[in-house]
Amino acid sequence: EVQLVESGGGLVKPGGSLRLSCAASGFPFNNAWLTWVRQAPGKGLEWVGRIKSKTDGGTTDYAAPVKGRFTISRADSKNTLYLQMNSLKTEDTAMYYCTTGGDLTFFFWGQGTLVTVSS
Amino acid sequence: SYELIQPPSVSVSPGQTASITCSGDKVGDKYACWYQQKPGQSPVLVIYDDSKRPSGIPERFSGSNSGNTATLTISGTQAMDEADYYCQSWDSSTAVVFGGGTKLTVL
Numbered sequence: 001e002v003q004l005v006e007s008g009g010g011l012v013k014p015g016g017s018l019r020l021s022c023a024a025s026g027f028p029f030n031n032a033w034l035t036w037v038r039q040a041p042g043k044g045l046e047w048v049g050r051i052k053s054k055t056d057g058g059t060t061d062y063a064a065p066v067k068g069r070f071t072i073s074r075a076d077s078k079n080t081l082y083l084q085m086n087s088l089k090t091e092d093t094a095m096y097y098c099t100t101g102g103d104l105t106f107f108f109w110g111q112g113t114l115v116t117v118s119s
Numbered sequence: 120s121y122e123l124i125q126p127p128s129v130s131v132s133p134g135q136t137a138s139i140t141c142s143g144d145k146v147g148d149k150y151a152c153w154y155q156q157k158p159g160q161s162p163v164l165v166i167y168d169d170s171k172r173p174s175g176i177p178e179r180f181s182g183s184n185s186g187n188t189a190t191l192t193i194s195g196t197q198a199m200d201e202a203d204y205y206c207q208s209w210d211s212s213t214a215v216v217f218g219g220g221t222k223l224t225v226l
Binding site for chain 1: 150152154156161162163164167168173205207209214215216217218219220
C-alpha cells in the first residue's frame with residue numbers, strides 16, 4: 001500500500017523558513033517522480049514543483065510564485081521528499097501535499113501538512 | 120500562461136447524470152485528469168489519461184477530452200459523490216495546471 005506522510009508544517013512569521021518532509025512507502029521511491037501541491041484555505045489546488053528521479057536526472061521545476069524561494073530535494077536512502085521554504089509570505093499559507101507522479105497525473109496523495117505564515 | 124476553466128458549481132439529482140466541464144485552449148491535444156476532494160480530505164484521482172479509471176474507482180465515473188473541453192461524467196450520481204472536482208493537465212508554458220474546481224451538489 002502506498003503511503004505518503006507529510007510533516008514539518010506549522011506557524012511561521014513572514015520572511016521565515018520552514019522545511020517540510022514527506023515520508024514514503026509502498027512503492028519504488030528511487031524511481032519515482034514526486035511533486036508538491038498546495039491548497040490555500042478555501043481555495044483550489046496549486047502546483048508547487050516537482051523533482052524527477054535520479055535516473056531521469058533528478059532535476060526540479062517550480063511554479064513561478066515560489067521559484068527562487070522554495071527548493072525540492074530527495075533522500076532516496078530514506079525514502080523521503082523535502083520542501084525547503086524560505087522568505088515565506090502570507091500568501092504561502094496553505095495545506096501542502098506531496099504526491100507521486102511527474103507532470104501528467106498524481107496517483108497518490110499524502111494527508112497534507114498545514115503551513116501558516118502570519119505575524 | 121495556460122488556464123483551465125471549470126464552472127464553480129454543478130447540481131444534480133440523485134440517480135441522474137452529472138457533467139463537469141474543463142475548458143482550455145486545445146485541451147483535447149493534451150492529457151487531462153480529474154481529482155475528487157471531499158471536505159477535510161486529500162484529493163483522490165478518479166480519471167487519468169482523459170478516460171482511464173484507477174483501480175477502485177466506480178464505473179459510474181467516466182471522462183472524455185476533445186477540442187477545447189475535457190468532461191467528467193458521473194452516471195447514476197450518488198450522495199457520496201458530492202465533493203469538489205478538479206481537472207488537471209500539463210502545458211509546456213505553464214507546466215502543471217489545475218482548473219479552479221467545481222463543487223458538485225447532489226440534491
